[in-house]
Amino acid sequence: MAVNLGARSRIWQFIHNSNVSKRIFNAVDRNINPCEKCCRSFGTYSKSFQRQRRVQDQSNAEFMADEIKKYEMGKRWLAKMMGADIETFTDSDVEESLRYLLPTKLFANDARPMMKHPSELFPESKSMLSSDGRPVHSAFYTGATAFHDLIYDIFRYSRPTGQVEQSESIETESDEGNADIESEETVIAEIVKQGKMRWLHQNELQALLKEELMLKDYEVVIHRLKRLASEKKHENSDDIKMFLERFQTPVKHEGSQFTIGQLDENGKAHGKGYRKRAMAEVWISNGNGQIAINDIPIVEYFRKQEDRNQVWYPLITLNCMGRFDVECNVIGGGSTGQAGAIRLAISRALTSLSSDYLAQLQTAGLLTRDSRLVERKKPGQKKARKKFAWVKR
Amino acid sequence: MASSRHLKGTVLARVRDLLKSGVLKEKPIWFDVVATFPPMVEADFDRQPERGNVKRITFPEDSIRTRFLTEYESESCSLWQEAGNHSTCDRFVDKCMNLIGEGSNESQAFDQAVRLFKDELIPLQTRNSPGYEQK
Amino acid sequence: MEILKSSIFRFCKCQIWSGRARLVRGVPPHLNIQRLRGFAGVGQTRLLKDNQNEGHQNDPLQEPDFFQVSKLFSVRDLLNANIHLGHHEGCWNPFMKPYLYGSRERFHIIDLDKTATHLKLALNIMSHVAYRRGVILFVSTHPQFEELVQQTARDAGEYFVTRQWNIGTFTNSNILLDTTRLPDLVVLTNLTMFGRGAPPVKEAAQCNIPSVGVVDSDCDPRLITYPIPGNDDTPSAMELYCRLFKEAILNAKEYRESLNRT
Numbered sequence: 001m002a003v004n005l006g007a008r009s010r011i012w013q014f015i016h017n018s019n020v021s022k023r024i025f026n027a028v029d030r031n032i033n034p035c036e037k038c039c040r041s042f043g044t045y046s047k048s049f050q051r052q053r054r055v056q057d058q059s060n061a062e063f064m065a066d067e068i069k070k071y072e073m074g075k076r077w078l079a080k081m082m083g084a085d086i087e088t089f090t091d092s093d094v095e096e097s098l099r100y101l102l103p104t105k106l107f108a109n110d111a112r113p114m115m116k117h118p119s120e121l122f123p124e125s126k127s128m129l130s131s132d133g134r135p136v137h138s139a140f141y142t143g144a145t146a147f148h149d150l151i152y153d154i155f156r157y158s159r160p161t162g163q164v165e166q167s168e169s170i171e172t173e174s175d176e177g178n179a180d181i182e183s184e185e186t187v188i189a190e191i192v193k194q195g196k197m198r199w200l201h202q203n204e205l206q207a208l209l210k211e212e213l214m215l216k217d218y219e220v221v222i223h224r225l226k227r228l229a230s231e232k233k234h235e236n237s238d239d240i241k242m243f244l245e246r247f248q249t250p251v252k253h254e255g256s257q258f259t260i261g262q263l264d265e266n267g268k269a270h271g272k273g274y275r276k277r278a279m280a281e282v283w284i285s286n287g288n289g290q291i292a293i294n295d296i297p298i299v300e301y302f303r304k305q306e307d308r309n310q311v312w313y314p315l316i317t318l319n320c321m322g323r324f325d326v327e328c329n330v331i332g333g334g335s336t337g338q339a340g341a342i343r344l345a346i347s348r349a350l351t352s353l354s355s356d357y358l359a360q361l362q363t364a365g366l367l368t369r370d371s372r373l374v375e376r377k378k379p380g381q382k383k384a385r386k387k388f389a390w391v392k393r
Numbered sequence: 394m395a396s397s398r399h400l401k402g403t404v405l406a407r408v409r410d411l412l413k414s415g416v417l418k419e420k421p422i423w424f425d426v427v428a429t430f431p432p433m434v435e436a437d438f439d440r441q442p443e444r445g446n447v448k449r450i451t452f453p454e455d456s457i458r459t460r461f462l463t464e465y466e467s468e469s470c471s472l473w474q475e476a477g478n479h480s481t482c483d484r485f486v487d488k489c490m491n492l493i494g495e496g497s498n499e500s501q502a503f504d505q506a507v508r509l510f511k512d513e514l515i516p517l518q519t520r521n522s523p524g525y526e527q528k
Numbered sequence: 529m530e531i532l533k534s535s536i537f538r539f540c541k542c543q544i545w546s547g548r549a550r551l552v553r554g555v556p557p558h559l560n561i562q563r564l565r566g567f568a569g570v571g572q573t574r575l576l577k578d579n580q581n582e583g584h585q586n587d588p589l590q591e592p593d594f595f596q597v598s599k600l601f602s603v604r605d606l607l608n609a610n611i612h613l614g615h616h617e618g619c620w621n622p623f624m625k626p627y628l629y630g631s632r633e634r635f636h637i638i639d640l641d642k643t644a645t646h647l648k649l650a651l652n653i654m655s656h657v658a659y660r661r662g663v664i665l666f667v668s669t670h671p672q673f674e675e676l677v678q679q680t681a682r683d684a685g686e687y688f689v690t691r692q693w694n695i696g697t698f699t700n701s702n703i704l705l706d707t708t709r710l711p712d713l714v715v716l717t718n719l720t721m722f723g724r725g726a727p728p729v730k731e732a733a734q735c736n737i738p739s740v741g742v743v744d745s746d747c748d749p750r751l752i753t754y755p756i757p758g759n760d761d762t763p764s765a766m767e768l769y770c771r772l773f774k775e776a777i778l779n780a781k782e783y784r785e786s787l788n789r790t
Contacts, residue, residue: 128705128706128707129707129709132661133661133709134661134663134709135663135687135707135709138678138681138682138685138686138687138688139687139688140687140705141665141687141688141689141697141705141711142688142689142690142691142694143694143697143704143705148678148690148691151674151678152678152682155675155678155679217691400730400733400734400751403753404733404736404737404738404753405738407736408736411736421712421736422657422660422661422662422712423653423657423660423662423712423713423737423738425589426589426653426656426657426660427653427738427753429589430649430652430653430656432649432753432754433645433646433649434626434749434755436733436739436750436751436752436753437750438733438750438751440623440750442622442623442625443622443625443626445625447617447620447625447628447630447631447636448630448631449630449631449632450629450630450631450632450637
């Protein structure tokens with residue numbers, strides 16, 4: 001995905017006004033419309049433009065060969081402009097020089113000028129039509145073939161496999177009665193909990209299907225998968241279990257991303273933490289309880305008792321006050337934010353000292369990043385919520 | 394797709410005109426099929442609906458059935474009941490119709506059928522009978 | 529309610545048992561139930577043999593019923609599948625009047641003779657289009673029949689849209705689908721609207737694609753090239769339609785393959 005149409009025109013304006021771009025275009029070819037040229041040389045293809053070209057153009061291979069040729073040419077020009085050696089000019093150099101030549105303040109990443117190899121820009125797409133001109137896939141006209149295949153698979157697995165199985169399942173259902181229906185959710189929860197599995201998120205499912213998936217379609221898929229998983233008659237079927245496992249993934253514990261027992265070269269445990277606008281980095285070593293923040297003792301650094309308590313909190317929780325020395329660098333934010341950031345950094349660092357600490361810190365909720373940020377100020381109000389003082393009449 | 398978007402005329406007529414004027418070069422696959430088997434009613438969006446009301450469907454035994462169901466209680470009958478399964482009401486109405494076919498008028502036939510049913514010891518529960526409330 | 533139920537029941541049974549319906553309205557001779565029933569049970573192999581003996585295999589269009597779709601069903605099948613049951617009088621569409629037999633206890637009853645002729649024509653068209661390698665698209669936006677319609681399309685080797693219709697699928701196909709290959713026949717069922725307001729119907733008409741549609745007594749049949757008047761809300765009815773569509777398409781394809789083989 002390159003850029004959308006609006007963004008493209010904005011880029012064009014921007015590029016058109018800068019001298020650098022003019023030089024590029026004039027150098028490459030004077031005859032071609034500069035807007036199109038810009039799009040080609042920097043690979044900022046809009047989706048529709050891309051398709052249009054694809055339809056107009058001969059075959060895919062020829063098109064790609066053409067694009068690669070243009071890319072190589074553009075790269076050579078760029079290298080020349082930057083005064084670099086053409087042979088050693090890598091893709092990362094291309095990016096860097098582009099950032100230098102065409103500085104942009106555009107917010108959206110995909111709206112910024114870019115220049116990538118055509119193989120990255122145009123993913124290999126196989127033709128959807130067979131040789132006799134009929135679409136290959138039954139769901140062709142829905143535009144979401146993988147999604148419909150998945151839905152169809154769920155239908156197939158939901159169906160009773162044989163007459164015998166069906167009658168058995170009916171008997172068991174009638175024996176257990178309404179309890180099944182009531183405990184449906186708990187059954188799902190159990191299945192997921194036993195293996196500590198969760199259903200894939202939308203982006204993960206998208207990656208699996210290799211297809212864009214809208215939220216409502218994702219919800220439909222997950223709902224049906226859950227229903228399939230909750231049906232008791234499928235419990236013994238390996239096929240269905242395998243099928244369902246494709247859409248599940250193990251639940252990650254908080255803090256499991258920190259490696260346990262790994263210390264840095266000085267034998268110190270290292271951790272980073274964030275809160276509000278503050279960022280903290282700590283090194284913990286065995287000692288007698290000295291805590292230095294930016295080389296200042298904690299008692300001097302934090303004047304408020306609450307802030308100091310925040311910093312000590314993980315140590316108090318683990319009952320190891322006075323056993324460790326803590327060195328700490330912190331920047332940004334105010335005193336509360338800094339204290340919170342240090343607290344998280346200390347907690348994270350402590351997990352690498354002992355595996356016992358992990359569970360305790362987790363239950364205390366000390367490994368969770370506090371994601372709250374300051375609420376924005378609103379126009380017509382003094383602060384986020386506070387209103388201007390006013391008197392009626 | 395070269396065509397008017399205002400949906401004038403039928404699909405066949407529109408495509409025929411496009412072919413005639415040379416806008417469409419090739420016949421669509423369906424063209425000969427639709428030309429050979431044209432629709433029974435032209436799919437014209439601007440046509441007017443037929444006037445008049447839809448006629449009511451009535452059967453001669455409707456009045457008897459209504460009277461029986463208001464006076465007596467019948468076992469609940471389902472729309473999807475099998476063809477061979479007659480309810481009391483059905484048998485009663487059949488009996489009445491037979492009697493009418495033999496020449497008696499409607500109320501006579503009704504009374505006679507009630508008598509016949511009582512002779513055959515087929516229970517006919519009235520709506521006011523105590524058994525009905527219990528049910 | 530009891531009276532209502534029993535009388536509709538009565539109506540169904542009248543037709544089944546005693547042929548009372550025929551007494552009331554009279555069946556057109558070309559669609560006599562007895563005649564239709566006489567055809568039932570003829571296999572596909574027989575069909576192919578018949579056609580080859582008569583030497584029509586070169587041009588199926590010369591025959592009025594080359595693929596013998598009228599053998600696929602009888603009026604009694606339609607009746608058993610409750611295709612005659614329409615909606616309440618209050619929700620009818622006046623354009624459906626020619627297809628209605630009458631109203632019984634405020635519910636419209638669809639004329640099954642007309643359903644049969646229209647269904648036969650529609651199946652004939654479908655078989656011919658399938659025989660000519662046309663693309664047939666099944667469209668049904670009703671969640672209840674999602675699986676059924678999808679299964680039908682997949683079994684028949686054709687195409688389907690069983691979830692929400694993306695607006696512009698036909699009219700904007702070169703952008704949305706990256707193709708200009710549109711279907712040659714659209715089969716529509718269970719659409720809440722069939723008129724100009726229904727995007728699939730409108731787009732099919734705008735792109736000059738003939739359409740086959742199952743229209744209930746509350747549907748607008750004006751833009752459908754080959755309407756099939758009949759109940760579209762009952763599973764039994766939908767199953768019958770889907771079975772017939774599938775058989776008609778597969779018969780035609782089988783015949784084409786047999787020609788290729790010889």
